[in-house]
Amino acid sequence: MSSRTVIRGGLVITASDEIHADVLIEDGRVAALAASGTPAAEAWTAERTIDATGKYVIPGGVDAHTHMELPFGGTFASDTFETGTRAAAWGGTTTIVDFAVQSVGHSLREGLDAWHAKAEGNCAIDYGFHMIVSDVHQETLKEMDLLVEEGVTSFKQFMAYPGVFYSDDGQILRAMQRSADNGGLIMMHAENGIAIDVLVEQALARGETDPRYHGEVRKALLEAEATHRAIKLAQVAGAPLYVVHVSAMEAVAELARARDEGLNVFGETCPQYLFLSTDNLAEPDFEGSKYVCSTPLRPKEHQAKLWQGLRTNDLQVVSTDHCPFCFVGQKELGRGDFSKIPNGLPGVENRMDLLHQAVVDGHISRRRWIEIACAAPARMFGMYPKKGTIAPGADADIVIYDPHAEQVMSVDTHHMNVDYSAYEGKHVTGRVETVLSRGELVITEREYTGHAGHGTYTPRSTCQYLN
Numbered sequence: 001m002s003s004r005t006v007i008r009g010g011l012v013i014t015a016s017d018e019i020h021a022d023v024l025i026e027d028g029r030v031a032a033l034a035a036s037g038t039p040a041a042e043a044w045t046a047e048r049t050i051d052a053t054g055k056y057v058i059p060g061g062v063d064a065h066t067h068m069e070l071p072f073g074g075t076f077a078s079d080t081f082e083t084g085t086r087a088a089a090w091g092g093t094t095t096i097v098d099f100a101v102q103s104v105g106h107s108l109r110e111g112l113d114a115w116h117a118k119a120e121g122n123c124a125i126d127y128g129f130h131m132i133v134s135d136v137h138q139e140t141l142k143e144m145d146l147l148v149e150e151g152v153t154s155f156k157q158f159m160a161y162p163g164v165f166y167s168d169d170g171q172i173l174r175a176m177q178r179s180a181d182n183g184g185l186i187m188m189h190a191e192n193g194i195a196i197d198v199l200v201e202q203a204l205a206r207g208e209t210d211p212r213y214h215g216e217v218r219k220a221l222l223e224a225e226a227t228h229r230a231i232k233l234a235q236v237a238g239a240p241l242y243v244v245h246v247s248a249m250e251a252v253a254e255l256a257r258a259r260d261e262g263l264n265v266f267g268e269t270c271p272q273y274l275f276l277s278t279d280n281l282a283e284p285d286f287e288g289s290k291y292v293c294s295t296p297l298r299p300k301e302h303q304a305k306l307w308q309g310l311r312t313n314d315l316q317v318v319s320t321d322h323c324p325f326c327f328v329g330q331k332e333l334g335r336g337d338f339s340k341i342p343n344g345l346p347g348v349e350n351r352m353d354l355l356h357q358a359v360v361d362g363h364i365s366r367r368r369w370i371e372i373a374c375a376a377p378a379r380m381f382g383m384y385p386k387k388g389t390i391a392p393g394a395d396a397d398i399v400i401y402d403p404h405a406e407q408v409m410s411v412d413t414h415h416m417n418v419d420y421s422a423y424e425g426k427h428v429t430g431r432v433e434t435v436l437s438r439g440e441l442v443i444t445e446r447e448y449t450g451h452a453g454h455g456t457y458t459p460r461s462t463c464q465y466l467n
Protein backbone atom coordinates (compact mmCIF):
# COMPACT_ATOMS: atom_id res chain seq x y z
CA MET A 1 0.00 0.00 0.00
CA SER A 2 1.50 3.29 -1.01
CA SER A 3 1.13 6.31 1.26
CA ARG A 4 0.98 9.81 -0.18
CA THR A 5 1.39 13.24 1.36
CA VAL A 6 1.15 16.54 -0.44
CA ILE A 7 2.60 19.81 0.83
CA ARG A 8 0.73 22.70 -0.72
CA GLY A 9 1.29 26.39 -1.24
CA GLY A 10 4.77 26.95 0.20
CA LEU A 11 7.89 28.53 -1.24
CA VAL A 12 10.19 25.60 -2.01
CA ILE A 13 13.80 26.65 -1.49
CA THR A 14 16.73 24.50 -2.54
CA ALA A 15 20.36 25.44 -3.06
CA SER A 16 19.59 26.21 -6.71
CA ASP A 17 15.96 27.36 -6.90
CA GLU A 18 13.08 29.17 -5.21
CA ILE A 19 9.65 28.22 -6.57
CA HIS A 20 6.08 28.37 -5.34
CA ALA A 21 5.36 24.69 -5.71
CA ASP A 22 3.44 21.78 -4.25
CA VAL A 23 5.43 18.71 -3.28
CA LEU A 24 4.09 15.17 -3.66
CA ILE A 25 5.56 12.53 -1.36
CA GLU A 26 5.08 8.84 -1.97
CA ASP A 27 6.49 6.02 0.15
CA GLY A 28 8.96 8.24 1.95
CA ARG A 29 10.38 9.89 -1.15
CA VAL A 30 9.70 13.01 -3.12
CA ALA A 31 7.61 11.86 -6.09
CA ALA A 32 7.05 15.16 -7.90
CA LEU A 33 7.00 18.95 -7.68
CA ALA A 34 4.54 21.13 -9.60
CA ALA A 35 3.84 24.85 -9.55
CA SER A 36 1.10 25.57 -7.01
CA GLY A 37 -2.36 26.10 -8.47
CA THR A 38 -1.57 24.40 -11.77
CA PRO A 39 -3.80 21.55 -13.00
CA ALA A 40 -0.92 19.08 -12.53
CA ALA A 41 -0.60 19.92 -8.83
CA GLU A 42 -4.37 20.21 -8.28
CA ALA A 43 -4.86 16.69 -9.67
CA TRP A 44 -2.81 15.08 -6.93
CA THR A 45 -4.71 13.19 -4.29
CA ALA A 46 -3.14 12.12 -1.01
CA GLU A 47 -4.02 10.68 2.39
CA ARG A 48 -2.43 13.71 4.06
CA THR A 49 -2.25 17.35 2.99
CA ILE A 50 0.01 19.86 4.71
CA ASP A 51 -0.79 23.51 4.16
CA ALA A 52 2.45 25.48 3.81
CA THR A 53 0.93 28.76 2.64
CA GLY A 54 3.16 31.65 3.68
CA LYS A 55 5.92 29.22 4.76
CA TYR A 56 9.17 27.97 3.34
CA VAL A 57 9.46 24.33 2.29
CA ILE A 58 13.13 23.43 2.65
CA PRO A 59 15.26 20.27 2.70
CA GLY A 60 15.92 18.90 6.16
CA GLY A 61 19.22 20.10 7.55
CA VAL A 62 22.31 17.92 7.26
CA ASP A 63 24.58 18.39 10.26
CA ALA A 64 27.87 16.72 9.31
CA HIS A 65 29.61 17.24 12.64
CA THR A 66 28.10 16.00 15.90
CA HIS A 67 29.44 14.17 18.96
CA MET A 68 26.64 12.38 20.79
CA GLU A 69 27.93 10.66 23.95
CA LEU A 70 31.56 11.54 23.10
CA PRO A 71 34.00 10.56 25.87
CA PHE A 72 36.12 13.64 26.59
CA GLY A 73 38.18 14.83 29.54
CA GLY A 74 36.91 12.14 31.92
CA THR A 75 33.23 12.62 31.10
CA PHE A 76 30.76 12.14 28.24
CA ALA A 77 28.93 14.59 25.99
CA SER A 78 25.53 14.91 27.62
CA ASP A 79 23.27 14.22 24.63
CA THR A 80 22.66 10.58 23.80
CA PHE A 81 21.72 9.59 20.26
CA GLU A 82 18.11 9.59 21.46
CA THR A 83 18.05 13.05 23.04
CA GLY A 84 20.41 14.59 20.51
CA THR A 85 18.63 13.44 17.38
CA ARG A 86 15.26 14.48 18.85
CA ALA A 87 16.67 17.94 19.51
CA ALA A 88 18.13 18.01 16.01
CA ALA A 89 14.66 17.33 14.57
CA TRP A 90 13.18 20.15 16.66
CA GLY A 91 15.72 22.41 15.00
CA GLY A 92 14.97 21.25 11.44
CA THR A 93 17.88 18.85 11.00
CA THR A 94 16.98 15.45 9.58
CA THR A 95 20.43 13.87 9.12
CA ILE A 96 23.50 13.90 11.33
CA VAL A 97 26.94 12.49 10.67
CA ASP A 98 28.49 11.66 14.05
CA PHE A 99 32.08 10.68 14.84
CA ALA A 100 32.86 7.11 15.85
CA VAL A 101 36.12 6.98 17.81
CA GLN A 102 39.11 4.68 17.46
CA SER A 103 40.85 4.61 20.85
CA VAL A 104 44.61 4.18 20.90
CA GLY A 105 45.46 0.46 20.93
CA HIS A 106 42.12 -0.52 19.40
CA SER A 107 40.93 -1.09 15.84
CA LEU A 108 38.69 1.13 13.74
CA ARG A 109 36.20 -1.76 13.68
CA GLU A 110 35.90 -1.84 17.47
CA GLY A 111 35.24 1.89 17.54
CA LEU A 112 32.72 1.78 14.72
CA ASP A 113 30.85 -1.18 16.25
CA ALA A 114 30.64 0.65 19.56
CA TRP A 115 29.11 3.72 17.89
CA HIS A 116 26.63 1.60 15.93
CA ALA A 117 25.55 0.06 19.24
CA LYS A 118 25.00 3.48 20.81
CA ALA A 119 22.93 4.75 17.87
CA GLU A 120 20.94 1.78 16.64
CA GLY A 121 17.28 1.88 17.57
CA ASN A 122 17.66 5.20 19.36
CA CYS A 123 17.63 7.87 16.67
CA ALA A 124 14.70 10.05 15.66
CA ILE A 125 16.36 10.99 12.35
CA ASP A 126 18.81 9.35 9.96
CA TYR A 127 22.49 9.18 10.80
CA GLY A 128 25.86 8.25 9.37
CA PHE A 129 29.35 8.02 10.78
CA HIS A 130 32.78 9.49 10.19
CA MET A 131 35.67 7.68 11.87
CA ILE A 132 38.13 9.39 14.22
CA VAL A 133 41.53 7.81 13.55
CA SER A 134 43.72 8.09 16.66
CA ASP A 135 46.20 5.28 16.04
CA VAL A 136 47.63 5.10 12.51
CA HIS A 137 49.54 1.89 11.74
CA GLN A 138 49.47 -0.73 8.98
CA GLU A 139 46.28 -2.44 10.22
CA THR A 140 44.48 0.89 10.58
CA LEU A 141 45.35 1.81 7.01
CA LYS A 142 43.94 -1.49 5.72
CA GLU A 143 40.80 -0.99 7.77
CA MET A 144 40.29 2.43 6.20
CA ASP A 145 39.80 0.73 2.82
CA LEU A 146 37.15 -1.59 4.28
CA LEU A 147 35.31 1.26 5.96
CA VAL A 148 35.15 3.26 2.74
CA GLU A 149 33.62 0.23 1.04
CA GLU A 150 30.92 -0.03 3.70
CA GLY A 151 29.96 3.64 3.66
CA VAL A 152 32.18 5.28 6.26
CA THR A 153 34.00 7.43 3.76
CA SER A 154 35.56 10.17 5.90
CA PHE A 155 38.21 10.09 8.63
CA LYS A 156 39.00 12.72 11.21
CA GLN A 157 42.56 13.29 12.35
CA PHE A 158 43.75 15.63 15.06
CA MET A 159 46.84 17.84 15.00
CA ALA A 160 45.74 18.78 18.55
CA TYR A 161 45.27 16.89 21.84
CA PRO A 162 48.67 15.12 22.18
CA GLY A 163 48.30 11.82 24.03
CA VAL A 164 44.61 11.48 23.21
CA PHE A 165 43.53 11.88 19.58
CA TYR A 166 46.77 13.39 18.22
CA SER A 167 48.47 12.20 15.01
CA ASP A 168 51.95 13.36 14.02
CA ASP A 169 52.76 14.55 10.50
CA GLY A 170 53.96 11.10 9.41
CA GLN A 171 50.74 9.46 10.56
CA ILE A 172 48.72 12.16 8.86
CA LEU A 173 50.66 11.76 5.60
CA ARG A 174 50.15 7.98 5.63
CA ALA A 175 46.40 8.30 6.21
CA MET A 176 46.16 10.93 3.47
CA GLN A 177 48.07 8.72 1.03
CA ARG A 178 45.64 5.93 1.83
CA SER A 179 42.63 8.16 1.31
CA ALA A 180 44.09 9.34 -2.03
CA ASP A 181 43.87 5.67 -3.08
CA ASN A 182 40.58 4.58 -1.52
CA GLY A 183 38.48 7.72 -2.09
CA GLY A 184 38.17 8.64 1.60
CA LEU A 185 38.13 12.24 2.78
CA ILE A 186 40.45 13.33 5.59
CA MET A 187 38.81 15.80 7.97
CA MET A 188 41.39 17.74 9.94
CA HIS A 189 41.28 19.29 13.38
CA ALA A 190 43.92 21.86 12.52
CA GLU A 191 45.63 23.29 15.60
CA ASN A 192 49.28 22.87 16.55
CA GLY A 193 48.61 20.85 19.72
CA ILE A 194 52.26 20.41 20.67
CA ALA A 195 52.87 24.17 20.76
CA ILE A 196 49.51 24.79 22.46
CA ASP A 197 50.41 22.39 25.28
CA VAL A 198 53.58 24.42 25.98
CA LEU A 199 51.51 27.60 26.17
CA VAL A 200 48.94 25.91 28.43
CA GLU A 201 51.67 24.83 30.85
CA GLN A 202 53.19 28.32 30.90
CA ALA A 203 49.80 30.02 31.40
CA LEU A 204 48.89 27.75 34.32
CA ALA A 205 52.34 28.35 35.88
CA ARG A 206 51.57 32.10 35.79
CA GLY A 207 48.29 31.44 37.62
CA GLU A 208 46.17 32.10 34.52
CA THR A 209 43.48 29.52 35.16
CA ASP A 210 40.21 31.18 34.00
CA PRO A 211 38.30 30.00 30.92
CA ARG A 212 39.40 33.04 28.89
CA TYR A 213 42.97 31.73 28.84
CA HIS A 214 41.73 28.75 26.82
CA GLY A 215 41.21 31.24 23.98
CA GLU A 216 44.52 32.98 24.55
CA VAL A 217 46.77 29.90 24.40
CA ARG A 218 45.00 28.35 21.40
CA LYS A 219 46.28 31.09 19.14
CA ALA A 220 44.84 31.92 15.73
CA LEU A 221 48.37 31.67 14.32
CA LEU A 222 48.61 28.07 15.55
CA GLU A 223 45.33 27.26 13.80
CA ALA A 224 46.62 28.92 10.62
CA GLU A 225 49.98 27.13 10.82
CA ALA A 226 48.30 23.73 11.24
CA THR A 227 45.85 24.50 8.42
CA HIS A 228 48.75 25.40 6.14
CA ARG A 229 50.66 22.23 7.12
CA ALA A 230 47.60 20.03 6.57
CA ILE A 231 47.08 21.56 3.13
CA LYS A 232 50.70 20.91 2.15
CA LEU A 233 50.59 17.33 3.44
CA ALA A 234 47.38 16.72 1.47
CA GLN A 235 49.01 18.22 -1.62
CA VAL A 236 52.02 15.90 -1.23
CA ALA A 237 49.66 12.92 -0.81
CA GLY A 238 47.45 14.00 -3.71
CA ALA A 239 44.43 13.76 -1.40
CA PRO A 240 41.45 16.04 -0.80
CA LEU A 241 41.18 17.74 2.58
CA TYR A 242 38.28 19.06 4.67
CA VAL A 243 39.25 21.29 7.58
CA VAL A 244 36.71 21.16 10.42
CA HIS A 245 35.56 23.94 12.74
CA VAL A 246 37.54 26.79 11.17
CA SER A 247 37.45 29.83 13.46
CA ALA A 248 40.48 32.04 12.64
CA MET A 249 40.52 34.46 9.73
CA GLU A 250 44.17 33.51 9.15
CA ALA A 251 43.03 29.90 8.59
CA VAL A 252 40.36 31.06 6.13
CA ALA A 253 43.14 32.86 4.21
CA GLU A 254 45.11 29.60 4.01
CA LEU A 255 42.07 27.77 2.63
CA ALA A 256 41.34 30.55 0.14
CA ARG A 257 44.93 30.47 -1.14
CA ALA A 258 44.83 26.69 -1.59
CA ARG A 259 41.50 26.87 -3.40
CA ASP A 260 42.82 29.61 -5.68
CA GLU A 261 45.51 27.10 -6.65
CA GLY A 262 42.72 24.70 -7.60
CA LEU A 263 43.31 22.23 -4.78
CA ASN A 264 40.50 20.04 -3.42
CA VAL A 265 40.62 21.76 -0.05
CA PHE A 266 37.41 22.48 1.83
CA GLY A 267 36.45 24.25 5.04
CA GLU A 268 33.68 24.06 7.60
CA THR A 269 32.79 26.63 10.20
CA CYS A 270 30.19 26.50 12.97
CA PRO A 271 27.51 28.88 14.31
CA GLN A 272 29.48 29.53 17.52
CA TYR A 273 32.29 31.14 15.52
CA LEU A 274 29.81 33.23 13.55
CA PHE A 275 27.70 34.45 16.48
CA LEU A 276 29.87 34.20 19.63
CA SER A 277 33.32 35.54 20.51
CA THR A 278 36.05 35.78 23.13
CA ASP A 279 33.72 38.19 24.96
CA ASN A 280 31.70 35.11 25.93
CA LEU A 281 34.81 33.24 27.07
CA ALA A 282 35.60 36.20 29.34
CA GLU A 283 32.23 36.12 31.14
CA PRO A 284 32.75 36.21 34.94
CA ASP A 285 31.98 33.60 37.61
CA PHE A 286 33.24 30.74 35.46
CA GLU A 287 30.35 31.36 33.00
CA GLY A 288 33.03 31.54 30.29
CA SER A 289 33.47 27.78 30.62
CA LYS A 290 30.17 27.35 28.76
CA TYR A 291 31.96 28.64 25.67
CA VAL A 292 35.11 26.50 25.84
CA CYS A 293 35.56 24.56 22.62
CA SER A 294 38.43 23.90 20.23
CA THR A 295 39.25 25.57 17.95
CA PRO A 296 38.31 28.36 20.39
CA LEU A 297 35.99 31.32 19.97
CA ARG A 298 37.89 34.26 18.45
CA PRO A 299 37.69 38.05 18.82
CA LYS A 300 34.65 39.48 16.99
CA GLU A 301 36.65 40.78 14.02
CA HIS A 302 37.12 37.21 12.76
CA GLN A 303 33.39 36.85 12.15
CA ALA A 304 33.28 39.11 9.07
CA LYS A 305 35.96 36.99 7.39
CA LEU A 306 34.05 33.80 8.15
CA TRP A 307 30.86 35.25 6.62
CA GLN A 308 32.89 36.40 3.63
CA GLY A 309 34.36 32.91 3.26
CA LEU A 310 30.86 31.43 3.29
CA ARG A 311 29.74 33.86 0.58
CA THR A 312 32.79 33.28 -1.65
CA ASN A 313 32.73 29.49 -1.15
CA ASP A 314 36.15 29.44 0.49
CA LEU A 315 34.11 27.83 3.29
CA GLN A 316 31.51 25.35 2.05
CA VAL A 317 29.73 23.95 5.09
CA VAL A 318 28.29 25.08 8.42
CA SER A 319 28.02 22.22 10.92
CA THR A 320 27.50 22.47 14.65
CA ASP A 321 30.30 20.40 16.22
CA HIS A 322 27.52 19.70 18.74
CA CYS A 323 29.35 18.41 21.81
CA PRO A 324 27.38 19.44 24.90
CA PHE A 325 28.62 19.32 28.47
CA CYS A 326 26.48 20.53 31.37
CA PHE A 327 27.73 23.52 33.33
CA VAL A 328 26.99 21.75 36.60
CA GLY A 329 29.25 18.77 37.13
CA GLN A 330 30.92 18.78 33.70
CA LYS A 331 32.23 22.22 32.69
CA GLU A 332 32.91 22.64 36.42
CA LEU A 333 35.62 19.97 36.20
CA GLY A 334 37.86 22.80 35.00
CA ARG A 335 37.37 25.27 37.89
CA GLY A 336 40.87 26.44 38.76
CA ASP A 337 42.40 24.94 35.57
CA PHE A 338 40.92 25.90 32.20
CA SER A 339 42.69 22.97 30.51
CA LYS A 340 40.39 20.55 32.37
CA ILE A 341 37.16 22.09 31.06
CA PRO A 342 35.59 19.56 28.65
CA ASN A 343 35.73 21.06 25.16
CA GLY A 344 32.52 21.54 23.26
CA LEU A 345 29.29 23.50 22.83
CA PRO A 346 25.66 22.50 22.33
CA GLY A 347 24.00 23.64 19.10
CA VAL A 348 22.45 20.85 17.02
CA GLU A 349 19.00 22.38 17.60
CA ASN A 350 20.06 25.96 16.84
CA ARG A 351 21.92 25.79 13.52
CA MET A 352 19.10 26.13 10.98
CA ASP A 353 17.53 29.03 12.92
CA LEU A 354 20.82 30.87 13.40
CA LEU A 355 21.60 30.56 9.72
CA HIS A 356 18.12 31.80 8.84
CA GLN A 357 18.83 34.76 11.09
CA ALA A 358 21.97 35.28 8.97
CA VAL A 359 19.65 35.52 5.95
CA VAL A 360 17.52 38.08 7.80
CA ASP A 361 20.67 40.00 8.77
CA GLY A 362 21.88 40.03 5.15
CA HIS A 363 24.98 37.88 5.54
CA ILE A 364 23.83 35.20 3.09
CA SER A 365 20.98 34.58 0.65
CA ARG A 366 18.18 32.08 1.26
CA ARG A 367 19.64 29.68 -1.29
CA ARG A 368 23.09 29.96 0.27
CA TRP A 369 21.47 29.07 3.61
CA ILE A 370 20.22 25.81 2.09
CA GLU A 371 23.52 25.23 0.29
CA ILE A 372 25.77 25.48 3.38
CA ALA A 373 23.36 23.73 5.77
CA CYS A 374 21.86 21.00 3.57
CA ALA A 375 23.15 20.50 0.02
CA ALA A 376 26.90 21.04 0.44
CA PRO A 377 27.28 18.76 3.49
CA ALA A 378 25.22 16.09 1.70
CA ARG A 379 27.45 16.35 -1.38
CA MET A 380 30.68 16.63 0.61
CA PHE A 381 29.91 13.41 2.47
CA GLY A 382 28.35 11.35 -0.31
CA MET A 383 24.63 11.55 0.44
CA TYR A 384 23.35 13.75 -2.40
CA PRO A 385 20.65 13.88 -3.78
CA LYS A 386 19.12 11.39 -1.32
CA LYS A 387 19.72 14.05 1.34
CA GLY A 388 20.13 17.83 1.08
CA THR A 389 17.58 18.74 -1.58
CA ILE A 390 13.92 18.47 -2.59
CA ALA A 391 13.78 16.71 -5.94
CA PRO A 392 12.06 13.64 -7.37
CA GLY A 393 13.68 10.54 -5.90
CA ALA A 394 15.16 12.31 -2.87
CA ASP A 395 14.24 11.15 0.62
CA ALA A 396 11.27 13.20 1.79
CA ASP A 397 13.28 14.90 4.54
CA ILE A 398 11.45 18.21 4.50
CA VAL A 399 10.97 21.14 6.87
CA ILE A 400 8.06 23.55 6.83
CA TYR A 401 9.70 26.73 8.08
CA ASP A 402 7.86 29.83 9.27
CA PRO A 403 10.12 32.75 8.27
CA HIS A 404 8.11 35.30 10.25
CA ALA A 405 7.82 33.60 13.65
CA GLU A 406 9.81 35.25 16.43
CA GLN A 407 11.59 33.21 19.08
CA VAL A 408 14.02 33.69 21.93
CA MET A 409 16.60 30.95 22.34
CA SER A 410 16.76 29.58 25.87
CA VAL A 411 17.58 26.57 28.00
CA ASP A 412 13.96 26.81 29.19
CA THR A 413 12.60 25.94 25.75
CA HIS A 414 15.30 23.93 24.00
CA HIS A 415 15.28 20.13 23.77
CA MET A 416 19.01 19.38 24.02
CA ASN A 417 20.05 17.50 27.15
CA VAL A 418 22.21 20.27 28.55
CA ASP A 419 21.65 22.77 31.34
CA TYR A 420 22.43 25.97 29.43
CA SER A 421 21.99 27.53 26.00
CA ALA A 422 25.03 29.05 24.33
CA TYR A 423 22.59 31.57 22.81
CA GLU A 424 20.51 32.33 25.92
CA GLY A 425 18.20 35.31 25.28
CA LYS A 426 19.04 35.65 21.59
CA HIS A 427 16.07 36.82 19.50
CA VAL A 428 15.77 35.18 16.11
CA THR A 429 13.24 35.49 13.35
CA GLY A 430 12.08 32.19 11.89
CA ARG A 431 11.15 28.86 13.37
CA VAL A 432 10.67 25.25 12.39
CA GLU A 433 7.01 24.32 12.29
CA THR A 434 6.80 20.80 10.85
CA VAL A 435 9.49 18.23 10.01
CA LEU A 436 9.22 15.10 7.90
CA SER A 437 11.86 12.41 7.83
CA ARG A 438 11.45 10.00 4.90
CA GLY A 439 7.84 11.17 4.70
CA GLU A 440 7.04 10.55 8.38
CA LEU A 441 6.05 13.40 10.64
CA VAL A 442 8.69 13.92 13.32
CA ILE A 443 7.59 17.41 14.36
CA THR A 444 3.97 18.34 13.63
CA GLU A 445 3.10 22.00 14.11
CA ARG A 446 5.57 22.29 17.01
CA GLU A 447 4.74 18.98 18.62
CA TYR A 448 7.10 16.02 18.71
CA THR A 449 5.43 13.16 16.85
CA GLY A 450 8.52 11.11 16.04
CA HIS A 451 10.02 8.18 17.87
CA ALA A 452 13.37 6.70 18.73
CA GLY A 453 14.25 4.06 16.18
CA HIS A 454 12.71 5.80 13.18
CA GLY A 455 16.17 7.08 12.20
CA THR A 456 18.22 4.59 10.22
CA TYR A 457 21.91 4.27 9.49
CA THR A 458 22.89 5.91 6.19
CA PRO A 459 25.94 4.43 4.46
CA ARG A 460 27.61 7.08 2.31
CA SER A 461 29.40 7.19 -1.01
CA THR A 462 32.68 9.08 -1.43
CA CYS A 463 32.94 12.87 -1.65
CA GLN A 464 30.82 14.35 -4.46
CA TYR A 465 32.38 17.80 -4.22
CA LEU A 466 35.77 17.23 -5.90
CA ASN A 467 37.06 19.41 -8.75
Ligand SMILES: NC(=O)NCCC(=O)O
Binds near residue numbers: 189293321323345
Ligand atom coordinates in the same frame (compact mmCIF):
# COMPACT_ATOMS: atom_id res chain seq x y z
N1 LIG B 1 35.31 20.95 19.27
C1 LIG B 1 35.30 20.66 20.54
O1 LIG B 1 35.61 21.51 21.36
N2 LIG B 1 34.89 19.45 20.99
C2 LIG B 1 34.59 18.32 20.19
C3 LIG B 1 35.80 17.59 19.70
C4 LIG B 1 36.37 18.22 18.46
O2 LIG B 1 35.65 18.36 17.47
O3 LIG B 1 37.54 18.55 18.44
Ligand SMILES: [Zn+2]
Binds near residue numbers: 189244
Ligand atom coordinates in the same frame (compact mmCIF):
# COMPACT_ATOMS: atom_id res chain seq x y z
ZN1 LIG C 1 37.99 18.87 16.42
Ligand SMILES: [Zn+2]
Binds near residue numbers: 065066067
Ligand atom coordinates in the same frame (compact mmCIF):
# COMPACT_ATOMS: atom_id res chain seq x y z
ZN1 LIG D 1 34.04 17.99 16.68
